[in-house]
Amino acid sequence: DAGVTQSPTHLIKTRGQQVTLRCSPISGHKSVSWYQQVLGQGPQFIFQYYEKEERGRGNFPDRFSARQFPNYSSELNVNALLLGDSALYLCASSGASGGPQHFGDGTRLSIL
Amino acid sequence: GQNIDQPTEMTATEGAIVQINCTYQTSGFNGLFWYQQHAGEAPTFLSYNVLDGLEEKGRFSSFLSRSKGYSYLLLKELQMKDSASYLCALTAPNAGNMLTFGGGTRLMVKP
Numbered sequence: 001d002a003g004v005t006q007s008p009t010h011l012i013k014t015r016g017q018q019v020t021l022r023c024s025p026i027s028g029h030k031s032v033s034w035y036q037q038v039l040g041q042g043p044q045f046i047f048q049y050y051e052k053e054e055r056g057r058g059n060f061p062d063r064f065s066a067r068q069f070p071n072y073s074s075e076l077n078v079n080a081l082l083l084g085d086s087a088l089y090l091c092a093s094s095g096a097s098g099g100p101q102h103f104g105d106g107t108r109l110s111i112l
Numbered sequence: 113g114q115n116i117d118q119p120t121e122m123t124a125t126e127g128a129i130v131q132i133n134c135t136y137q138t139s140g141f142n143g144l145f146w147y148q149q150h151a152g153e154a155p156t157f158l159s160y161n162v163l164d165g166l167e168e169k170g171r172f173s174s175f176l177s178r179s180k181g182y183s184y185l186l187l188k189e190l191q192m193k194d195s196a197s198y199l200c201a202l203t204a205p206n207a208g209n210m211l212t213f214g215g216g217t218r219l220m221v222k223p
Contacts, residue, residue, distance in 0.1 A: 004154075033210065040211030042116075042199050043155070054211045090154060094209055100145060101211060103154040
């Protein structure tokens with residue numbers, strides 16, 4: 001079975017641009033979460049969606065938004081990109097509430 | 113909020129045993145997770161503790177003491193491929209299974 005898949009793998013943008021990152025969860029998983037990981041640090045929670053509804057939001061500005069589709073895939077959007085948005089963006093999916101989250105390989109976003 | 117502390121770096125010898133500690137301050141949590149992350153790769157799930165005590169999975173074991181705000185990950189028979197970052201994370205009550213991570217411990221295994 002396929003794991004969590006994310007696209008694109010790498011992305012280079014300039015300040016002020018907008019970006020959309022995509023994630024497909026493990027088949028049967030209805031919960032998708034997004035994390036930002038800056039080099040040398042642990043992942044920081046951005047959003048969690050379950051059954052297409054937002055279940056949680058981390059301490060990120062309104063420039064960050066997300067949604068989940070009927071097939072449980074998800075998109076993360078970031079507007080007005082800043083240099084500090086350069087990071088690895090990880091998507092994770094899980095099945096039962098409280099069960100372990102399984103991560104995709106991430107999208108490495110570089111802002112020039 | 114939740115505050116999670118781990119040592120930044122550790123070094124150990126191939127074949128040895130290493131213990132990676134995680135201490136936390138939180139008003140409550142559902143479970144404590146350990147993830148392994150090789151450089152440039154995604155975190156992979158290692159273990160999960162809900163109750164106090166030891167959970168063993170092959171060469172890896174994880175221990176939790178809620179009263180002491182303390183967990184550790186024990187790696188036995190170290191192999192070179194165990195060189196990676198090890199992340200301790202908590203899930204908060206009434207917050208789905210959102211993970212709050214520590215900064216991670218970078219383990220270097222030497223021959």
